[in-house]
Amino acid sequence: MSAQTGIASIPPPPPSVRGFSRAKVGFARLLADPNPVWMRELKAAARLQRTPVVLAVTTGMMTLLVCSVGGIAAIDAEPAKVGVWLYHTFFSLAFALVAWMGPAMAATGIAAERSGGTWEALELTGLGAPAIARGKFLGALTYVTLYLVMLAPVGALPFLFGGVTALEVVLAFVVLGGVAILSVTFGLAVSSKFSSPALAILVTLLCSIPTSIAAYVGLGVGLSFVANGLWHGVAAGPPVWLPTAYSRAEFGVEYLTLLVLVPLALVALPAWLFHEITVANMAAPSDDRSTRLRIWTLVAAPFMTATCVTCGVAQKDAGWFIAGVVALMATYLFLGFLFAGEPLAPSRRVEARWTRERAGAGRRFLGPGVMRACTLLLLLIVGSFAALLGAAALTLRVASERDGVLALGGYAAAFLVFLAGFAAWTRARSRSSGVPKVLLLGALFLAVVGPWIAMAIAGIFESTERALLIAAPSPLYAFHLRKVIASGGPDADVAALAGSIAAAAWLVIGFGLFALASARIEQRLAAERAVRANLEGSSGQG
Amino acid sequence: MSALDVTADSGAPASGGAPVSAPPPAISVRHLWHRYGSLDVLRDVSFDVAHGEIFGFIGPNGAGKTTTIRAMATLLEPTAGSVHIDGYDAALDPDEVRKIIGYMPDHAGVYERITVREFLEFFADAYRIPELGVVDAVIELTELAKLSDRLVATLSKGMKQRLQIARTLLHDPKVLVLDEPASDLDPRARIEVRDLLLELRELGKTIFLSSHILTELSDVCTSVGILERGQLVVAGPIGEIAERLAAERGRREPAAPVPPDLAAPLMPPLPAAAEGGAPNFAPEAPPAAVVTPGGAPIPQATRKRLKLRVLGDSQAIVPMLEGGSGVLGVEPGPGGSLSLYYVGGDQYVAEVVRYLVTSGVGLVSVEPERNELERIFLEVTRGDLT
Ligand SMILES: Nc1ncnc2c1ncn2[C@@H]1O[C@H](COP(=O)(O)OP(=O)(O)OP(=O)(O)O)[C@@H](O)[C@H]1O
Ligand SMILES: [Mg+2]
Numbered sequence: 001m002s003a004q005t006g007i008a009s010i011p012p013p014p015p016s017v018r019g020f021s022r023a024k025v026g027f028a029r030l031l032a033d034p035n036p037v038w039m040r041e042l043k044a045a046a047r048l049q050r051t052p053v054v055l056a057v058t059t060g061m062m063t064l065l066v067c068s069v070g071g072i073a074a075i076d077a078e079p080a081k082v083g084v085w086l087y088h089t090f091f092s093l094a095f096a097l098v099a100w101m102g103p104a105m106a107a108t109g110i111a112a113e114r115s116g117g118t119w120e121a122l123e124l125t126g127l128g129a130p131a132i133a134r135g136k137f138l139g140a141l142t143y144v145t146l147y148l149v150m151l152a153p154v155g156a157l158p159f160l161f162g163g164v165t166a167l168e169v170v171l172a173f174v175v176l177g178g179v180a181i182l183s184v185t186f187g188l189a190v191s192s193k194f195s196s197p198a199l200a201i202l203v204t205l206l207c208s209i210p211t212s213i214a215a216y217v218g219l220g221v222g223l224s225f226v227a228n229g230l231w232h233g234v235a236a237g238p239p240v241w242l243p244t245a246y247s248r249a250e251f252g253v254e255y256l257t258l259l260v261l262v263p264l265a266l267v268a269l270p271a272w273l274f275h276e277i278t279v280a281n282m283a284a285p286s287d288d289r290s291t292r293l294r295i296w297t298l299v300a301a302p303f304m305t306a307t308c309v310t311c312g313v314a315q316k317d318a319g320w321f322i323a324g325v326v327a328l329m330a331t332y333l334f335l336g337f338l339f340a341g342e343p344l345a346p347s348r349r350v351e352a353r354w355t356r357e358r359a360g361a362g363r364r365f366l367g368p369g370v371m372r373a374c375t376l377l378l379l380l381i382v383g384s385f386a387a388l389l390g391a392a393a394l395t396l397r398v399a400s401e402r403d404g405v406l407a408l409g410g411y412a413a414a415f416l417v418f419l420a421g422f423a424a425w426t427r428a429r430s431r432s433s434g435v436p437k438v439l440l441l442g443a444l445f446l447a448v449v450g451p452w453i454a455m456a457i458a459g460i461f462e463s464t465e466r467a468l469l470i471a472a473p474s475p476l477y478a479f480h481l482r483k484v485i486a487s488g489g490p491d492a493d494v495a496a497l498a499g500s501i502a503a504a505a506w507l508v509i510g511f512g513l514f515a516l517a518s519a520r521i522e523q524r525l526a527a528e529r530a531v532r533a534n535l536e537g538s539s540g541q542g
Numbered sequence: 543m544s545a546l547d548v549t550a551d552s553g554a555p556a557s558g559g560a561p562v563s564a565p566p567p568a569i570s571v572r573h574l575w576h577r578y579g580s581l582d583v584l585r586d587v588s589f590d591v592a593h594g595e596i597f598g599f600i601g602p603n604g605a606g607k608t609t610t611i612r613a614m615a616t617l618l619e620p621t622a623g624s625v626h627i628d629g630y631d632a633a634l635d636p637d638e639v640r641k642i643i644g645y646m647p648d649h650a651g652v653y654e655r656i657t658v659r660e661f662l663e664f665f666a667d668a669y670r671i672p673e674l675g676v677v678d679a680v681i682e683l684t685e686l687a688k689l690s691d692r693l694v695a696t697l698s699k700g701m702k703q704r705l706q707i708a709r710t711l712l713h714d715p716k717v718l719v720l721d722e723p724a725s726d727l728d729p730r731a732r733i734e735v736r737d738l739l740l741e742l743r744e745l746g747k748t749i750f751l752s753s754h755i756l757t758e759l760s761d762v763c764t765s766v767g768i769l770e771r772g773q774l775v776v777a778g779p780i781g782e783i784a785e786r787l788a789a790e791r792g793r794r795e796p797a798a799p800v801p802p803d804l805a806a807p808l809m810p811p812l813p814a815a816a817e818g819g820a821p822n823f824a825p826e827a828p829p830a831a832v833v834t835p836g837g838a839p840i841p842q843a844t845r846k847r848l849k850l851r852v853l854g855d856s857q858a859i860v861p862m863l864e865g866g867s868g869v870l871g872v873e874p875g876p877g878g879s880l881s882l883y884y885v886g887g888d889q890y891v892a893e894v895v896r897y898l899v900t901s902g903v904g905l906v907s908v909e910p911e912r913n914e915l916e917r918i919f920l921e922v923t924r925g926d927l928t
Contacts, residue, residue, distance in 0.1 A: 003663035003677055036667035044655040047693075117651025120617060121709065125668035126640050286619040286633070347619065352634035535575045535586070535622035 004039040036127065037135025038142070045143060058097070059150045066090050066154055070161070083161030084238070090155050091172045091240045092216070097151075098144060098180045099212035100205065106140035106187025107200040110282065114195035129282040130292075133188060133275060140184045148176060164244070171243035178267045183208060185274035192281035230254060265307075269300055286347035290368040294376065297335060298366075304331045305384040309391045318401040321392045322482070325409045328384050329475075332377065332416045333444070339373035340423040340440050341433035344521050371518055374424040378417060378514075385413035404486035407499060411478035414503035414510070419444065421510035424517035428524070448474055472498040473505070566629035568593045568717050568748035569614065574623035576609050582772055583609050584620065589767050589777035591750060593716075596743055598763035599752040600919065606772040607752040608648060611721050614750070615645040627717055644710030648721040648752075652702055654695035658686055661694050662708060669713040676712055684708040684738060700731030707738060718742065720751040736762050766915060768922055776922045783918050848882040848891060853904030856880040862901060863894075878906065 013025040045051060066086055073085040110132075113119040122132065155173065159166045187204050194200040220239030228236035233248030235241065242263070249255050276296050280289040308324030346354070346368045354364060365372055389409040396402035422443055426436040451474035459467040471477045481499040485492050569591040576584040584606045591597045601607050612618040614625050616636035625632040632639045653661055662677045681687050684704050689697065697705065703723065710718055723739075724732045739749055739762050751763075767777035776783055852859060856874040863872045863882060868890055871883040884890065891908070898905050 003666040003671070003674055004660065006674070036664055039667070040653065040656065040660070040664040043660055044653065047655045116653075117647065117649055118653060120615075120645070120647050121650060121665070122668065123617070124615065124640050124643075124645055125665060125713075126637060126670070127668045284617065284619075349619065349634055349636065352631075356635075532622040536573045 004036060004043070005034060035131060035135040035138055037122075037132050038138040039135075041135065041139030042142065045139070055147065055150050058147060059154065062090070062093060062097075062151055063154050065093060066157060070157070079161045080163035083158045083163030086161060087158035087164045087169070087172070088238045088240050090151075090158060091176070091243075092220075094148070094151060094155065094176055095179060095216065095240075096212065097147065098176055099183050099208060099215075101147070102140065102144045102180050102183030103187030103190070103204040103208040104201050105143050106136065106184045107191045107194075107204040108197040109136040109140060109188055110191040110278070111194045111197040111200040115197060123282075123284075129279045132282060133192075133278045136188055136191075136278075137184055137275070140187065141180060144180045144184060145177075148173060148180070165247060167247050168243050171246050172240060175243050175263075178263065181271050182267055182274075183212075185271040185278070189274040189277040189281070192278040230258070265303065269303070272296055273300070285343070286349045288346070288350045288353070288368055290342060290373065291363070291366045293338065294366040294373070297338075297376070297380070301331060301335065301380045301384060304328065305387050308388055312388065313391050313395050316395050316397075318392075318396055318398075318405050318486070321388065321396070321405045322408060324388050325385075325405070325412050328388060329412050329416065332381055332384075333419070335377055335380075336416075336419050336423050337437055337440060339370065339377055340427055340436040342370040342373045342427065343368050343433070344428070345369045345371075345525055370424055370427040371521060374420045374514065374517075377420045377423075381413055381416045381420065385409055385416075400486050400488045404482035407485050407496065408478045408482040411481065411499055411503045412475065414506040415447070415475045415478075418447075418506040418510035418513075421513035421517070425513035425520075428517035428520040448476055450474070451477065469494065469498045472502040477502065565593070566626060567591060568595070568628060569597070569750060570626040571610070571614075572624050572626075574610065574613060574625065575621045576606070576613065576618070576772075577621045584613075584623075585772045587623070587769070587772070587774045589774060591748060591765065593748050594743065594746060595764045595779075596739060596749045596751070596762050598766040598915075599750065599769065600754070600766055601752075601769035602754055605754075605769045607754070607769055608721055610769070611645075611719055611750075611752060614719055615643060615647075616640060641713065642716050644713070644715035644718045646706050646710050646718075646720045646723060648725065650706050652694045652697075652705065655693065657691050657693055658697070658705055659690040661705065662712065665709050666712050671713060676714075680708050680711050683711065683741070700727050700734065703727060703731065703735065704738070707735070711742070715747070717748045717750065720749065722753060723751055724753065725755075763915070766918070768919060776918070780915060780918070787918065787921055846884055846886070848884060848894070849907075849909040850880040850882060850898075851906040852878045852880065852898075853906060854878060859898070859903055862898070862903070866894075 013022055017025060066089055069089045070082055070086050073082045077085075110119075113122060152173070155169055156166075158164050159169050186208065187200075190204045190207070191197075191200045194203070216239060220241070221237065224234065224238060224241040225236045227234040227241050227245055227249075231245060231249035234245045242259075245259055249259060273293075273296055276292045280293055283289045304327065308321075308327055312321040312324050346364075350368055353359075354367070359367075365376070389406055392405045392409070393402060396405060419440065423436060423440050426439040427433070430436055430439075451471040455467050455471040458470045461467075468477075468480065471480070477499065481495050484495045567590040571590070572588050574584050574587040575582065587606075587610060599607055599610070609618065613620045614627065614632055616632045616639050619633045627639045628642050630638040630642065653664070656664070659677065659681070662680060666677050681690055684707060686701075686704060686708055689701060689705075694702070694705065707718075707720070707723065710720070724735050727735060739751070743749060743762075763780065765777070765779045766783070768775045778786075850856070856878045859880065860872050860874055863869055868884050868886045869882065870885060873881040873883070875881065882894070884894075895905065895908055
């Protein structure tokens with residue numbers, strides 16, 4: 001039930017009700033029981049007197065801008081051209097509005113609960129972090145949607161001029177909806193980390209403004225040329241090409257994958273990740289903050305691998321496999337940072353819950369604990385690279401190209417194993433969860449750049465080719481190695497040997513650190529247990 | 543300092559979740575330790591709070607009250623030790639504990655841009671309370687009806703505090719945990735909060751409240767715990783602690799034996815006066831002194847003060863009281879007021895009143911001084927407090 005809306009609750013349907021009717025009752029129950037946080041946000045927002053003013057001012061400015069662009073364009077162009085101009089102007093502005101305002105709006109959400117001293121009361125209601133995060137998400141999204149609805153009449157102007165269809169305008173709003181989802185979930189993820197709303201807004205904007213500009217230029221203007229190459233109906237150059245592609249591209253496998261699946265994944269996976277980060281940050285330190293992120297990983301990493309493998313196999317091109325290796329490296333680097341802050345082991349609270357709920361080995365494996373996290377990371381790294389390199393070995397016909405890709409992938413995988421081991425080791429040795437991330441970043445930087453500096457110094461005394469071997473420990477050397485092997489030069493063997501030694505060293509160090517971390521963590525946990533037993537046992541003498 | 547723990551057998555940990563024969567206490571804290579870095583904020587704190595009690599948790603700033611309370615409220619996992627609320631472990635079974643407790647943090651915030659009713663409705667929804675009438679019931683109980691349509695932002699501090707208490711009551715918790723519920727409140731608001739707490743106790747709630755001001759809500763507490771630098775100095779029902787202290791004192795000062803009529807200081811020294819009607823309180827009764835025959839001063843803890851007010855001049859009745867059994871001193875004041883220092887219990891007070899009335903004194907008011915807690919506090923903390 002909802003006291004806020006005054007709707008009485010609908011009892012759950014008896015088991016005899018099945019299929020569609022069951023779904024109908026379920027939906028009705030959902031409506032009767034809206035998210036309480038969302039309802040409260042709406043009520044508070046409705047009281048905010050500046051809301052209508054801000055809305056009116058935004059709409060007015062947007063209308064003025066679009067009209068002046070239209071006026072300038074109309075001086076010596078036919079109406080259809082003006083329509084296209086207006087379309088791109090309006091939706092570019094709307095994109096900026098959503099991409100900047102959405103995160104800022106969401107950023108206050110959780111930080112304000114913390115700074116306002118309402119967080120603990122909310123936490124103790126038992127509503128749960130996921131429901132609170134959903135409520136905050138819906139609240140911010142509603143607000144952004146309100147702006148979009150207010151702007152809709154202005155957005156409809158372009159198709160009155162022609163050059164774009166009504167459907168394309170509607171589709172552009174749908175795409176904006178996707179952007180809104182991403183920006184709001186991102187804002188919430190930042191917000192969940194901070195206890196000062198002002199700081200949260202600042203950090204969000206510092207991230208979202210450059211990202212959105214890069215996305216606008218890269219995914220908007222940049223990709224429009226690629227899209228134009230694939231579907232000639234899509235114009236090359238203007239940034240708002242995606243909505244027009246939906247109505248102009250020929251339907252087929254490429255349409256389905258590139259226009260439906262990829263954009264969906266590009267919105268869904270990050271939004272899901274941001275949501276899980278939000279939920280994890282909201283939970284108490286002794287709660288389980290890991291399992292949900294681990295489940296995301298279990299979906300995202302294989303998805304990423306499958307995408308890379310599919311692209312490589314479909315294009316039968318070494319370049320695509322190299323891109324795949326790079327993409328996987330980026331993915332696992334990110335995951336390494338994500339997992340470096342794990343707790344040493346599940347808390348007593350989590351263990352107690354597992355025992356109570358008779359959790360199986362699988363559920364426990366996905367639970368908190370840096371060793372579990374890094375083990376999963378190792379397994380995923382091995383699996384992903386085996387799949388990608390296996391596919392490369394089977395698809396690439398030219399032996400030198402194939403060997404080059406295999407060398408690159410093998411080296412990359414070995415280096416990632418080292419990073420996973422290093423993350424576990426630093427976490428095992430540090431008290432806080434922030435230090436390992438900084439150390440990981442430092443180690444990464446040193447490993448990438450250090451050998452090149454050494455090489456540059458050595459290059460003063462040695463010939464360039466031999467000096468290059470000194471750079472072998474740097475993961476960037478793997479790219480050089482691939483080039484040397486693919487070109488089949490005279491130094492290929494020497495380079496391959498140096499690369500193999502470096503990769504093997506990374507592997508050995510990685511596993512060594514992993515074992516050290518494991519021992520160290522056992523030691524620390526035993527010490528903690530001893531302290532607790534000692535304190536609890538030393539009663540009566542106090 | 544020797545911790546005086548009047549709780550029963552602090553060595554036996556409360557059994558988690560599985561009540562045996564006797565129901566578990568409302569709150570059971572066992573060997574609670576907490577460390578921030580290398581700083582021991584709580585050191586082996588153990589006490590019990592029985593059902594239906596109002597437990598005052600007293601200690602100076604930084605003593606560790608909030609830390610203890612946060613461990614109770616499932617918000618903090620202590621370094622060692624345990625807190626059980628109604629048999630559930632707060633660290634291990636937070637979901638159950640959250641259903642049982644109503645927690646009000648110190649300096650809790652409110653959502654400002656909604657009305658009082660909307661505020662409560664929101665929390666009712668967040669607690670997933672199935673009945674629609676709960677909010678009305680709580681508004682009535684906490685007397686917020688007149689404010690229910692006011693914006694929370696426009697409420698005064700005392701009103702907000704009442705709203706906070708109302709919020710903690712929505713899910714009908716058995717145990718209320720209130721961190722400094724009366725801090726920053728003016729005397730009137732403080733009295734209102736006190737009355738509300740008494741009303742809640744009538745409803746069967748167990749109330750745990752912390753305070754660094756001793757007199758703040760001390761007159762509502764049935765039990766107290768005094769915390770000093772992370773250590774529990776004393777805990778238990780006020781009367782029991784007083785008796786314990788007296789006994790302790792007796793053991794500690796064997797050189798100056800207390801005279802027989804003061805050996806059990808909390809017992810009324812007057813024998814059942816009802817039998818003959820003859821006032822035991824006759825001036826010819828043996829005079830009592832502020833010092834015992836041996837010269838040892840009568841401990842402060844056993845000395846009590848009764849504030850009287852009579853018609854006319856109080857000077858006139860001084861001779862009637864002076865020298866009566868159990869009377870340690872009489873001090874007339876202005877406007878017919880009079881302080882009577884005595885040794886004895888309620889029965890003794892009744893006896894004094896009857897004696898005065900039957901002697902034709904126009905008695906206007908009788909007010910026993912409630913300073914038991916203060917005395918306990920001063921005695922157990924030995925001025926270590928700032
Ligand atoms: N997060 C923290 N990190 C480090 N030390 C802390 C933290 N929280 C509290 N402390 C320290 O723990 C001690 C006890 O704090 P606590 O808040 O429990 O005291 P308190 O009895 O509630 O005091 P007050 O009456 O001021 O509310 C203080 O010395 C405080 O400085
Ligand atoms: Mg405090």
